[in-house]
Structure formats: C-alpha cells, structure tokens
Amino acid sequence: MKNSRTLNCGPIARLGSLLLACALLSPAVARAQQSSAAARIQRLEDIEEIRTVLTDYGRYLDAHDLVAYSQLFASDGEWVGGFGTAKGRTGIQALMERNLGVTAKGKPGSTYHLLTNFLIDVHGDTATAWSRWNFVVTGADNRPSIMYGGHYDDTLVRGDGHWKFKRRVAVNDIPHSDPIEVK
Numbered sequence: 001m002k003n004s005r006t007l008n009c010g011p012i013a014r015l016g017s018l019l020l021a022c023a024l025l026s027p028a029v030a031r032a033q034q035s036s037a038a039a040r041i042q043r044l045e046d047i048e049e050i051r052t053v054l055t056d057y058g059r060y061l062d063a064h065d066l067v068a069y070s071q072l073f074a075s076d077g078e079w080v081g082g083f084g085t086a087k088g089r090t091g092i093q094a095l096m097e098r099n100l101g102v103t104a105k106g107k108p109g110s111t112y113h114l115l116t117n118f119l120i121d122v123h124g125d126t127a128t129a130w131s132r133w134n135f136v137v138t139g140a141d142n143r144p145s146i147m148y149g150g151h152y153d154d155t156l157v158r159g160d161g162h163w164k165f166k167r168r169v170a171v172n173d174i175p176h177s178d179p180i181e182v183k
Helices: 011-063 066-070 088-100
Strands: 073-081 084-087 111-123 126-138 144-159 162-174
Touching (some): 011 111, 011 144, 066 088, 073 088, 084 088, 126 162
Antiparallel strands (some): 073 084, 144 162
16 A cells, blocks of 8 residues: 555656756756856966966067066066066066166077966966976077076966966076075
8 A cells, every 4th residue: 555645756757857857957057057168268368368478578578678577577576586586566677677787788689588388277366387488599600599498487366357477486497506595
C-alpha cells in the first residue's frame, strides 16, 4: 500500500520538473555567462594594455623621452635596477636623467631594447608581469651588439582607469648581477 504522501515521480513528472527548473534557472545562467564573458573580455583588455605599457617602457627609453617614460609609473611607483632605486615619477625621471643625460646622446636608433616573453597575470586592479630584455647598442663597427640581457619583475596597478608600474625591478642576467637590496 502506498503512503498518501508519496508522489508519483514517473518519467513524465520528472521531465516536467526538470523543464520547470531549467526555465527558472535560465535567466540566472544567462546572467552568469554574460558576466563570465565580460570578465574574460576585461582580462584580455587588461593584458593588452599592460603589454603596451611594457613595450612603451623600451620605446620611451630608446627615444630618450624620459618625461613620457616616467609617466608609465604610478605616482608612488618605484624603479629598481643597476642605476639605483627611485620612487615617484619625479624621482624616477631624475634618476634616469642623471644616468642617461637630459638630452639624447648619439644618433637616433643607436640603442634599443628588445622586450620579449611577456608573462602577465591580472588580479582585479593589480597585476604582475615577468619579461626578458636585451639592450642593444651600435658597436664600433656600426653593427648592433647586445650589451646586456636580463629580465624584469613587475608589479602593476590600475589607477585612473590605466595600468602603471607600481614597482619595476630590472635584473641583469648577462652579465649577471644580483638585484639591489631594497629596504
């Protein structure tokens, strides 16, 4: 004998329940998919903007545009490398001017950076990046010569809708040098 509280859950009843559940969940699933797609698109846009920041770094250095170069950093950004350490845009620009001169030396194109192997990881409004660099100079025979090779360890932040370096550490791998200790 069946209990009067037991429902008949035959195949038709189960299918009806499944269809009802799907109908109720469809708007939620659609919203989740849209949100997921928007998040993926935002992540790709962030990675592309960060890649541009990484590339502009070398481009501005090679053009000796140290004002534009310093603007790639957050207002409290930090640069650490063979020239020393500097904080803030003004400090970073001053450090580069002391080491590279206020005006470009040599002819345009006499030095350039090769920037490769970008690994970028975005976490909301912060990101990390790792990349390789080679510094190429014009040798005595007027041919390109790689003077240094190394890598960058970066922390970036989104501020005012744009990505900036929060901290950039330039490490010489060839010839090897240990990174500067920052206290």
